[in-house]
Amino acid sequence: xxxxxxxxxxxRIGLGLVAIVVLLGTxxxxxxxxxxxxxxxxxxxxxxxxxxxxQTAHARTFVVTAxxxxxAAVIHDSADHTTPGVWLIVKVRAEAVGETMVIGYAAIRDxxxxxxxxxxxxxxxxxxxxxxSSLQPGVPDVGExxxxxxxxxxxxxxxxxxxxxxxxxxxxxxxEIKLDAISPATVDExxxxxxxxxLIPVTVAA
Amino acid sequence: MNPDPRYPxxxxxxxxxxxxxxxxxxxxxxxxxxxxxxxxxxxxxxAPAQYPAxxxxxxQYxxxxxxxAQYxxxxxxxxxQYxxAPGYQQLPGYPAAxxxxxxxAPAPYPGPxxxxxxxxxxxxxxxxxxxxxxxxxxxxxVAAMGHDLILGWDQWHxxxxxxxxxxxxxxxVPFAGGRLRLLSLDEASELTDFSGNPLxxxxxxxxxxxxxxxxxxxxxxxxxxxxELQDDxxxxxxxxxxxxxxxxxxxxxxxxxxxxxxxxxxTVVATFMTSTTHAKGVRVSIxxxxxxxxxxxxxx
Numbered sequence: 279x280x281x282x283x284x285x286x287x288x289x290r291i292g293l294g295l296v297a298i299v300v301l302l303g304t305x306x307x308x309x310x311x312x313x314x315x316x317x318x319x320x321x322x323x324x325x326x327x328x329x330x331x332x333q334t335a336h337a338r339t340f341v342v343t344a345x346x347x348x349x350a351a352v353i354h355d356s357a358d359h360t361t362p363g364v365w366l367i368v369k370v371r372a373e374a375v376g377e378t379m380v381i382g383y384a385a386i387r388d389x390x391x392x393x394x395x396x397x398x399x400x401x402x403x404x405x406x407x408x409x410x411s412s413l414q415p416g417v418p419d420v421g422e423x424x425x426x427x428x429x430x431x432x433x434x435x436x437x438x439x440x441x442x443x444x445x446x447x448x449x450x451x452x453x454e455i456k457l458d459a460i461s462p463a464t465v466d467e468x469x470x471x472x473x474x475x476x477l478i479p480v481t482v483a484a
Numbered sequence: 485m486n487p488d489p490r491y492p493x494x495x496x497x498x499x500x501x502x503x504x505x506x507x508x509x510x511x512x513x514x515x516x517x518x519x520x521x522x523x524x525x526x527x528x529x530x531a532p533a534q535y536p537a538x539x540x541x542x543x544q545y546x547x548x549x550x551x552x553a554q555y556x557x558x559x560x561x562x563x564x565q566y567x568x569a570p571g572y573q574q575l576p577g578y579p580a581a582x583x584x585x586x587x588x589a590p591a592p593y594p595g596p597x598x599x600x601x602x603x604x605x606x607x608x609x610x611x612x613x614x615x616x617x618x619x620x621x622x623x624x625x626v627a628a629m630g631h632d633l634i635l636g637w638d639q640w641h642x643x644x645x646x647x648x649x650x651x652x653x654x655x656x657v658p659f660a661g662g663r664l665r666l667l668s669l670d671e672a673s674e675l676t677d678f679s680g681n682p683l684x685x686x687x688x689x690x691x692x693x694x695x696x697x698x699x700x701x702x703x704x705x706x707x708x709x710x711x712e713l714q715d716d717x718x719x720x721x722x723x724x725x726x727x728x729x730x731x732x733x734x735x736x737x738x739x740x741x742x743x744x745x746x747x748x749x750x751t752v753v754a755t756f757m758t759s760t761t762h763a764k765g766v767r768v769s770i771x772x773x774x775x776x777x778x779x780x781x782x783x784x
Contacts, residue, residue, distance in 0.1 A: 378712070378722035411726035415719040416759025417689055419727065482727050482757075484686045 324440055324452035331458045337451030339379045339441050340413060342372040344455040345420070349432065349468030350475040353424055355401040363428045364469040365397075368437055368457065371420045371483055374413035382442025384409055384423045387454075388431035393438075397426045400477070411480050421480035432465045645769045645777035654783025660709070660770050662700020662738070666780035667751065669694045669713075669763055675731045675755075683731055685757075691728075692721075692756045694766045696780065698738045699749035709738035709768050711754035716762040723754040731755070738768075 329335040334343045350365045352358050359365075372381060384396040396409055408421025427435070440452040640646075651657040656665045672691040675683045685691065692713055700706040711723035723736040734741070736754035744750035754766065769777040 376718075377720035378725070412722055414721050414725055414727070414757050414759070417727070417757055480726060482686055482689055484688075 322448040324447050324450055326454050327451050328454045328456070330456050333455075335439075335453040335455060337375075337440075337453050339376065339451065340372055340374050340381065340439075341418075342370060342381075342439055342453050342455075344437055344457060345369040345371055347457050347460070348475075349460075349465065350473075351469050351471050352474040353400060354474035354476050358474050359397075359399050361426050363426060364432050364465055365475075366425045366427050366432050366435065367422050367475070367477065368425070369420065369422050369478070370408055370437075370439070371418055372408065372413055372439075373418040374415045376415055378412050378414055379441050379443075380412055381409060381439050383438070383440040383447060383452075384425075385438040386425045386427060386431065387436045387438055388427070389434040390431075392431060394425050394427050394431065396423050399426065400424055407477055408480050418483040419480050420478075420483045422477040424477060429462070429465045429469055432468075433460050433462060435460075642774060645767075645773075645775055647776045648779045649776060650779040650781075653781045656697075656699070657778045657780060659768065659776070659778035660700070660706040660773060661704035662698065662706040664699075664706075664738075664768055664778050664780055665697040665749075666766055666782050667695040667697055669766065669782040671761075672755065675728070675733065677730045678732045680732070683728075685727075688759060690758050690761055692758055692763050694723075694754045694756070694780075694782075695751055696754060696766065696768070697749050697751050698740075700738065702740055705770050705772050707737070707739045708770050708772065710770070711736050711756075712767040712769070713754075713756040713758065714764050714767055715758065715760035716764050717760070719758075719760065720767065721756045721758045723756055725755075725757040727757050728755060 325338075327335045327337050331344050331347075334341060346369045348367045348369075350367060352360050353365050353367075366386060386394045388394070407423070408419060409423050411419060411421065413419055423437075425435075435457045437455040437457055438452055439455070440447050441450060443450075649657055649659045654666060656663045670693060672693045675691060677683055694711065694713065696711070698706070698709075713721045713723070715721075733755045734753060736752055738752065740746075740750055741752070756763075765779055765781040767777045767779055
């Protein structure tokens with residue numbers, strides 16, 4: 279082997295070593311960046327489907343529309359349920375897509391970002407109303423979901439709905455319905471109304 | 485032996501007819517041509533123009549910028565205004581100026597009757613240089629994505645039953661330690677509440693009822709079964725829908741009803757609320773075995 283060939287071979291080996299070092303360095307930097315920037319909660323957050331009041335949201339496993347909003351100070355089922363805040367009651371029309379499902383998760387996010395889950399003080403929220411009902415594909419149901427809120431949270435609220443399979447909200451659709459703004463006067467009127475109201479039962483929509 | 489293989493041995497017309505070989509000149513044929521390079525025309529011999537054409541003369545030169553593709557026929561070498569080819573001597577009486585006025589310097593000329601030059605070695609392309617790395621992409625791809633693929637498959641697999649046990653239409657299907665048979669799958673004509681009052685539903689809703697024979701030991705896993713109806717479009721409807729909570733129908737399960745015989749098979753009725761008019765069959769699954777389900781089709 280001539281001297282020229284030897285020097286060329288050494289040069290190629292050197293280039294290969296440099297390439298390996300650069301590759302390993304890149305991988306190392308990538309791992310470091312991933313470790314520093316990883317946010318599993320953000321990676322696995324639900325996929326938001328945002329609509330307004332009266333608009334239909336198409337989630338992966340269900341279709342839903344917020345029909346109307348009302349409020350009350352007392353809700354009656356098997357007993358009267360009062361609140362120092364206000365009951366926000368959202369009427370919803372929903373149906374499953376593809377297979378039977380249960381919405382399961384309902385919450386209100388107020389203007390300050392606070393989350394209020396649907397109240398479990400009411401009998402119907404546990405079983406028998408929309409939140410716990412099984413929805414059938416292509417069969418729309420109409421029902422109401424009640425939230426117990428501080429008065430200032432009711433004025434500007436966003437309704438969050440998601441399937442709640444095995445208490446897992448990750449990486450599935452979450453519908454976000456921006457409810458119509460409610461004036462403080464209206465909220466005060468609801469909060470001082472002593473007449474008890476009841477949630478409508480779940481019915482199949484025509 | 486011909487010391488210069490570029491020149492053919494023996495030249496026709498040399499020496500010219502009637503002329504002896506010139507004294508002091510190489511013997512005929514080595515090198516060819518007349519007069520040989522470096523030799524002036526021998527005295528008393530006719531001028532070169534009188535000699536017949538020589539093989540390989542004029543040489544076939546490659547096209548040169550600004551030069552004709554081929555030299556014109558002889559007599560005369562080199563042609564007027566053309567430079568001599570390498571290996572040929574500049575003969576007396578021809579233009580000394582080289583290159584001729586107005587012509588760029590030509591590239592070096594090959595000698596006459598030279599073998600065509602070997603084609604230049606082409607640079608190796610990217611694929612030729614890197615083909616060996618292409619098969620490595622397969623294990624690299626597997627290494628990069630394998631974990632996610634396995635994880636995704638696992639998630640799909642546990643997301644619902646995927647392994648089916650099925651049989652002939654209306655026949656027994658072994659499943660979960662027992663066996664099942666779909667006796668009928670029909671639209672329900674009328675449902676009533678517990679007071680006997682008829683229930684009404686929107687016209688877009690169809691109520692289906694499946695009668696299923698269950699034959700299983702009372703302690704088998706099958707007693708925890710769940711029924712689902714599947715329509716032609718692939719939509720799946722669970723039995724015991726919430727909307728039929730007021731209907732006077734039994735809760736569909738594979739547990740032996742209190743009024744069923746103590747041994748042998750028994751019949752359960754599963755009711756479904758659907759938006760379809762084309763039910764295809766019934767799926768039966770159990771919570772303790774999320775991978776499997778039984779697919780029951782009605783008798784024809």
